[in-house]
Amino acid sequence: MTVPTRVVTVTLNPAIDQTVHIPGFRAGEVNRVAASRLDAGGKGINVASSLSDLGIAVLVTGFLGEDNAEIFERLFRAKAIEDRFLRIPGSTRVGIKIVDSDSHQTTDINYPGLTPDPNEIGQLISMVQNCAEPGSWFVLSGSIPSGLSPEIYPQLIEEIRRRGGHVALDTSGEPLRRALALAPDVVKPNLPELEELTGRKLSDVHSVREAAVSLLEKGVRLVVASMGAEGAIFVNKEMSLLARPPKVTVKSSVGAGDAMVSGIVYAQVRRLDLVKTARLATALGAHAVTRIGAGLDLAQVYEYEKQVDVEVLTGPAGSKQSA
Numbered sequence: 001m002t003v004p005t006r007v008v009t010v011t012l013n014p015a016i017d018q019t020v021h022i023p024g025f026r027a028g029e030v031n032r033v034a035a036s037r038l039d040a041g042g043k044g045i046n047v048a049s050s051l052s053d054l055g056i057a058v059l060v061t062g063f064l065g066e067d068n069a070e071i072f073e074r075l076f077r078a079k080a081i082e083d084r085f086l087r088i089p090g091s092t093r094v095g096i097k098i099v100d101s102d103s104h105q106t107t108d109i110n111y112p113g114l115t116p117d118p119n120e121i122g123q124l125i126s127m128v129q130n131c132a133e134p135g136s137w138f139v140l141s142g143s144i145p146s147g148l149s150p151e152i153y154p155q156l157i158e159e160i161r162r163r164g165g166h167v168a169l170d171t172s173g174e175p176l177r178r179a180l181a182l183a184p185d186v187v188k189p190n191l192p193e194l195e196e197l198t199g200r201k202l203s204d205v206h207s208v209r210e211a212a213v214s215l216l217e218k219g220v221r222l223v224v225a226s227m228g229a230e231g232a233i234f235v236n237k238e239m240s241l242l243a244r245p246p247k248v249t250v251k252s253s254v255g256a257g258d259a260m261v262s263g264i265v266y267a268q269v270r271r272l273d274l275v276k277t278a279r280l281a282t283a284l285g286a287h288a289v290t291r292i293g294a295g296l297d298l299a300q301v302y303e304y305e306k307q308v309d310v311e312v313l314t315g316p317a318g319s320k321q322s323a
Contacts, residue, residue, distance in 0.1 A: 007051055007265055008131050009139040010124075010156065011062035011085075012148065013113040014042030015095040016071055017254065019292055025100040025107065037292065040075040041095060043142035043170060046255045050262035050284065052079040053296040056269060061085055061127050063116050063145070065092040084131070086123055090114050099252045099292075106253050113145040121152070128156055134164030137265055140184070141170035141258070153179040166268070170261050172196070183219025186268065188261055190226045208233050209240050209313055222274075224264055224281065226257055232285075233313075234278045240314045243278035245286040246307035252292055259288035279308045 021035040048058040059082040064072055066087040076083040096109040116124070132138070138160050140153055153175050157167050161182070168186035169179055172193040180187070180197075194211050195202050202208045212223040212235040225233040231244035263281030266272075272280070283305035287296065 006057040006059060007048075007137045007139060007269065008059045008061065008128075009044035009048045009051075009141065010128065011042040011044030011060065011142055012124075012152065013093070013143045013145045014040075014045055014062060014064060014072070015093050015110070015113070016068065017041035017095050017097060019097045019099060019252065019254065021099050021101065023100060024102045025098055025105075038071060040072040041255075043258050043261075044139055045072070045075070046258035047139050047141060047170075047262045047265070048081050049075065049079055050259050050296060051266060052081055053298065054262065054266050056266060058082065059084055059131060061124065061131070063088050063114055063120065063124070065090045065114050067091040084127060086116075086120060086127070088114055088116055088120050097252070097254050099254075101251070104250050113143075115145050115147040121148070125155065125159060129159050129163065132160045132163035132165040136160075136163075136165040137168065137269055138165055139168045139170070139261060139265055140179075141168075141261065143171065144175055150175040150178050154182045157182040157184055168261060168265050168268070170257065180215065180218050180220070185220070186222045186224070186264060187215060187220050188224040188226065188257065188264065190257060191228070194225050205233065205242055205313070209235060209242075213240070222264070222268075222277075224260065226260060226285070228253075231309075232260065232278070232282060234274055234281075236274055238315070239274060239312060241274060241278050242311045242313055243282040244309040244311075245282050246304055248286050248290050248304070250289045253289055254292075256285045256288040259284040275310055275312075278310050279305050282308045 017039045019037050022031045025031055048060045051058045061084040064085040064087055068091045093111040093113045098107040167184040169184040170188045198211045208225050212225045212233050215223045223235045234241040260281045263284040267277035283301050286304045287301045
């Protein structure tokens with residue numbers, strides 16, 4: 001049987017990202033804007049953009065406000081991404097990201113999203129059912145709109161699984177906790193999300209690895225725990241790795257996690273081993289923080305990939321190795 005190569009990303013709560021550059025930003029004071037831009041955003045949309053650049057056919061769905069869908073439609077046309085978003089009344093939310101190049105910090109101001117009604121939720125579930133097929137990959141990522149039950153992710157996972165599809169999940173809080181009961185194939189929590197999930201402080205590589213391993217016990221096949229500039233822990237049943245990114249000049253941390261997810265899912269579709277998965281995903285995350293907006297410089301990504309330092313923490317026999 002031929003393995004489908006199309007990936008479906010589901011974004012329930014997309015946003016238009018307004019990135020505002022304010023060097024030396026100070027809360028409570030008058031600040032001057034050095035530059036500003038608008039981009040179609042939302043975690044699943046960011047993942048889809050990167051996957052398209054990597055040569056993977058992508059279909060996107062979720063909810064878009066019909067009043068300001070044009071910015072998303074332009075991106076989908078430019079990237080040859082199949083647009084199956086449901087348009088619902090109202091405007092897609094705006095997320096303001098204040099980037100301070102002096103402190104290398106980003107401040108997020110997120111507006112509430114649209115609230116789909118039961119009929120619209122039913123349409124989305126039908127859309128996912130129609131797209132799911134044996135071997136297909138789905139990316140369920142991001143927050144859920146206010147008023148929507150956190151059971152939506154478990155419900156979608158159940159429908160995808162019933163049709164033989166696979167799921168990569170990137171969310172947090174209660175939606176993550178509930179979805180884990182359905183054992184998605186891949187989960188990618190960042191350090192704060194993993195700490196919230198486990199209820200304890202994870203202060204070193206060993207504790208992060210152990211927390212990631214605990215998710216394997218719930219039936220997850222691959223856990224990637226991202227730790228920002230410190231790298232990420234990649235864990236499956238065979239081995240665990242620590243991947244450290246090369247040192248880069250950070251312009252914005254926006255979308256770094258989504259870039260990693262795109263690398264992880266690309267690796268699953270192409271059936272890469274864990275070391276290659278870690279190198280590519282980490283390189284994509286490093287590349288993302290050097291840029292503003294969508295689009296990959298593939299030559300730069302592959303250069304970073306060579307520079308990723310991978311340490312094998314435990315192999316099949318539990319012994320430390322080097323990659």
